[in-house]
Amino acid sequence: MLARTADNLYWLARYMERADYVARIVNTTRRLAALPAARGPDREEWRSALSSTGALEAYTEARGAVTPAGAIDFLVFDPANPSSIVNCVDAGRANARAVRTALTAETWDTINSGWLELNRLRGARVDRTDSEALGQILDLAVKLSLDVDGCSYRTMLxxxxxxxxxxxxxxxxxxxxxxxxxxxxxxxxxxxxxxxxxxxxxxxxxxxxxxxxxxxxxxxxxxxxxxxxxxxxxxxxxxxxxxxxxxxxxxxxxxxxxxxxxxxxxxxxxxxxxxxxxxxxxxxxxxxxxxxxxxxxxxxxxxxxxxxxxxxxxxxx
Amino acid sequence: MPQAQYFDEMGARDTPRAVYAQVARWLAEAPAQLLESRRLQAELMFRRMGITFAVYGDNEATERLIPFDIVPRVIGRSEWNALEKGLVQRVKALNMFLADVYGKGDILRAGVVPSELVYRNAAFRPEMVGVPVPHGVYVQIAGIDIVRVDERDFYVLEDNARTPSGVSYMLENREAMMRLLPDLFAEHRVSPVEAYPNELRACLKSLAPRGAGADSVIVVLTPGQFNSAYYEHSFLADKLGVELVEGRDLFVRDEEVYMRTTQGPKRVDVIYRRVDDDFLDPLAFRPDSELGVPGLMAAYQAGNVTLANAVGTGVADDKAIYTYMPEIIRFYLGEDALLKNVPTWRCREPDSLKYVLEHLGELVVKEVNGSGGYGMLVGPHAAKDEIAAFARKLEHDPDNFIAQPTLALSTCPTSTPEGLASRHVDLRPFVLTGADGSRVVPGGLTRVALKEGSLVVNSSQGGGTKDTWVVDDPVAV
Structure with a gap:
């Protein structure tokens, strides 16, 4: 097969997996941050969320002090963060589109539909701290990754x-x-x-x-x-x-x-x-x-x- | 509804043409919401499958859908057979013309076509002179744009002999129709179009260069995913079962072409290229091209790779050469052209120019090398100042233009937000040519001008598409 095709498939899978991971980290961190201060940890949780997705350095450079809203925005929406969820899905879809002939119709359909849905949610969301919309996006990222994985597993040669x-x-x-x-x-x-x-x-x-x-x-x-x-x-x-x-x-x-x-x-x-x-x-x-x-x-x-x-x-x- | 001055494919509401009888009945009986709901379903389907195209200069929507209209365009078998003969004749002549102008130049010496139209044509490639191509086939894939004006007459509006696109829509529209309207479909005997990729593969294989193995390696060469027709390129590669490559995936060594694979270099025999001549090889053509493959032209000239279509075919589909097609057919085949040309004024001829300038308000004026409906004037629809501005352009560079009467393009019932209405259509059938001659898959791409009264069907200008059905002639009862 074409070396470039292999490269696109390799990165498609990496981006999907990363989107899933970042979504899970954000979800868990929101949960942790919602604990009463007396029982919860100190306010370092968003710092470590950034750190465990490899984004802390880029964040500090771009935004300075870590705040919960800033971290969520950076991890989920910021195009300047290569590992942000929207970037992972965009990049995954671009890789898929470049090699759609190497994907099964089901796999392509899953990625493309997920990407369209994310765009819709992204467009509809006015308030970036709206926790319901955020929850939908995080769920979407996890589900998209699972679906792409499942489609590949079930349909690919x-x-x-x-x-x-x-x-x-x-x-x-x-x-x-x-x-x-x-x-x-x-x-x-x-x-x-x-x-x-x-x-x-x-x-x-x-x-x-x-x-x-x-x-x-x-x-x-x-x-x-x-x-x-x-x-x-x-x-x-x-x-x-x-x-x-x-x-x-x-x-x-x-x-x-x-x-x-x-x-x-x-x-x-x-x-x-x-x-x-x-x-x-x-x-x-x-x-x-x-x-x-x-x-x-x-x-x-x-x-x-x-x-x-x-x-x-x-x-x- | 059907205006008297246009031929309507379906005919009058109460007395539809025989081939349209069932469609007419279906349209009359279908609940009003059905058309709209099927249209929305189709749109969703196309969007999800990513059947999109990019419009240059349109930042807002880099991926747009070509609107799909679910009312089919129906052509009877006998009409089709006549059309097919004409198409095959025309493509045969186009190939002979190309072999001639890059070979001995008989037609130019005979004075049938003026030499300067060929040699001073920007699409003429001196690099191709004396370079033989397998079986003399230059145009493996042709898209011939046809319009209909009455019951009997089909006109060729334009020959597309470079990298004609749209065939993926022919195939996908059919898929969509079979899914959305299975009952209507079942009532007809519609000739299948799905053999197209097989026919294309066979034709490309038959033209593999010497030195290719029994299982010759074919690839589709695309400019990349930002090209307007990228979807089609990937679609075709998929249906052909071959690699979709970009220029950077190929390289040339010792005048042979290789692709870079995970297992190292692999020789390529046939390239179905969807990259224009100018960008094919930075060493031979535009040095700034990053889409091409350095050395490709040398490998081609050495006969180690087949390009489809050949380099330099643009000299035959030029709008100025078009006007000579009847003479070209007669010169090579000794036959009259089966398909008519639209009467055309060549503005390079002073008398014609004079006539055109005096009648700009009635004519369609096109650039000789233009495509996609850009840079043309549709006289009857143009404002006074547009016409005046165009007249100045025309006087400044008459050689660059031709003019045609505004054709009474046939109409076809079309689903619009305001309900069913007549809209103008054309037809692009695809003619494939291999070592054993030409064939046409029964059908093609019907393009429809969605704006009321508009004659511009190009997708880049807001045109839509329809599925094209070639059906058995109804048996007279």
């Missing part, structure tokens, strides 16, 4: 067009989960350090909610929310679809499919195998003893390197 889309999705997802963990590493402490109280409890459940893992947590651990188990769930549990290990399991699978079809392996297959092996051969205690922050930083670097290697190997010629 299992060939390289599908595999490059899946790669984009899991690389983006791994990046998102890792960033979320990194922003919260100061409250995700090992079993040996007893800390926290109600305040941290809300923070911990917020993390789980952000990746819709609160119910999953209960099913996996049958235990009250403990920070080290949250880290375990999001890093090492293969049954958790947003965990780093699950993402890399998929990444390796789809890179292998491509390598088999093309009859050639390369650097990206090697990196993916290396990262997956490391995740498979570690425990959450080992992660904590080396430092969660250090572990995540190294992971994000590897993930970035893999993204660059996939581009080099397949997407740019």
């Amino acid at each position: 299992r060939n390289d067009a599908y595999w490059f889309g899946r790669l984009g999705l899991y690389i983006e997802r791994a990046d998102n989960t890792a960033r979320l963990l990194d922003v919260k590493y100061n409250i995700l402490l090992p079993e040996t350090e007893v800390v926290g109280g109600t305040l941290d409890y809300f923070q911990w459940t917020a993390i789980l909610r952000a990746v819709s893992a609160l119910t999953a947590y209960n099913w996996v651990y049958h235990d009250s929310v403990k920070p080290w188990l949250i880290a375990d769930l999001l890093v090492l549990r293969p049954e958790m679809p947003r965990s780093l290990i699950s993402c890399y399991d998929n990444i390796q699978r789809f890179l292998d499919a491509i390598a088999r079809a093309y009859g050639r392996r390369g650097a990206s297959q090697r990196i993916a195998r290396h990262v997956l092996t490391r995740l498979e051969n570690t425990s959450i205690n080992e992660v904590f003893s080396g430092g969660l922050h250090e572990f995540i930083t190294a992971f994000v670097e590897d993930n970035d390197r893999l993204g660059a290697e996939i581009a080099e190997q397949y997407l740019i010629h």
Whole structure:
């Protein structure tokens, strides 16, 4: 297939996944910010929302002090923020339009309809703090991402067009989960350090909610929310679809499919195998003893390197 | 309702033409809201599918819908057969003319067509002189614009031999009709149009260059997603089952064309290009073009890739050459033209210019190289000062213009916000030419001027489209 087509499919999936993630972060943060001040955390929640979507620096540069309204506007509507929801949907749709021949009619229809609906909501919304309209947009972003994913899964041929889309999705997802963990590493402490109280409890459940893992947590651990188990769930549990290990399991699978079809392996297959092996051969205690922050930083670097290697190997010629 | 001076495709309300009998009955019986609700459904469907086009210079709506009218345009089988013969004849002559002007130049030496009209034509490509093309086919895809003025007569309004567009609407309009009005559809025996992509693929394959494998690689070359016809480009690539490429996806090495794939370079044999000559190759034509492929022209001249349509076909669909089409057909085929030309004054001829200037108020004046309805004067609809301004333009550069009488374009019942009304239509059938000759998929794009009384059907000027049905002739009872 055309290298540019593969590139568009890869980025289409990344943008859809990112729109979903940003919407979930905004939703969770609104919930957290609505807690009574006495029980809620300090007013840092919007700062960490910006940070966990990689937008804090751009925000500070453009707007200065973090305010809730400013953060929401930046994360949802601002065209100057490449990761804002409207930007993700616009860019996703532009990528889809560039390669609509590589998409099934259902997938294209889903993306295009979602984009039209977002434009309608965007146009109708006069007051940017109108929480009902905002809720609709956040729901739309989550649903759009799910629908596009479902359409691809159910209707696309299992060939390289599908595999490059899946790669984009899991690389983006791994990046998102890792960033979320990194922003919260100061409250995700090992079993040996007893800390926290109600305040941290809300923070911990917020993390789980952000990746819709609160119910999953209960099913996996049958235990009250403990920070080290949250880290375990999001890093090492293969049954958790947003965990780093699950993402890399998929990444390796789809890179292998491509390598088999093309009859050639390369650097990206090697990196993916290396990262997956490391995740498979570690425990959450080992992660904590080396430092969660250090572990995540190294992971994000590897993930970035893999993204660059996939581009080099397949997407740019 | 049908004004007496125009031929109406359906005929009078109470005595419809035979091919329209069922449509007329349906229109008479359908509840008033049905048309409107189907129209809205169609619009929603087109919008969701992204069947849009861009209008240049229109920042407000970079993606607009071409209005679709759900009252079909019906053509009887015998009428169609006659039309088809004329179209095939015309395209055959166009191809022979191109082979001649880029070859020996017989027609110019015989004085049938003035040499300067060819050699001084901006669309003439000296790069093509002496360059053979597979099977002498220059125009693989032609769109011939036809208008009807009465029961018998079809006129050719314009030949489009460069990169004619609109065929996706022919196909999508049919899909829409089958979904929206299945009952009406079932009452007719409508010739299918869906074979078009297969025919196109076969015709492109038959013209693959030497050195192409048994399974030659075809691509569709688009200027990109901001081009007005991008939807059509992607639609065609999809239906053909081939890659939709942009210039940056291709490169030339050793006079062969390759596309950049995830598995490295892959040789390309046939390019159905929807990029104009000027932008095809910055080394050969406009150096500032970023849409093209450096070296493409050299690969083409070396015979290692087939371009559809060929480079330089614009010299044949020029409005000045158009006026010579009857003579061109006679010169190559020894036959009279089956399809009439609209009587045309060539403003380059002093007598004609004089006549045109004196009758501007009655005539349609067009630029020889214009397209899309831009830069033309429709005399009967123009204000006094517009006519005066146009006269100055005309006197300044008469060679650049032709004039035609305002044709009594036929009308067709059309659904409008005020109810059913007569609107003027034309027809663009698509003629495909491969190694084994030409064929026409029965149907085409009917364009309709949605403004009351308007004769301008171009989509860039607010025209709409209709599904075109070629139906079996009704059996006389």
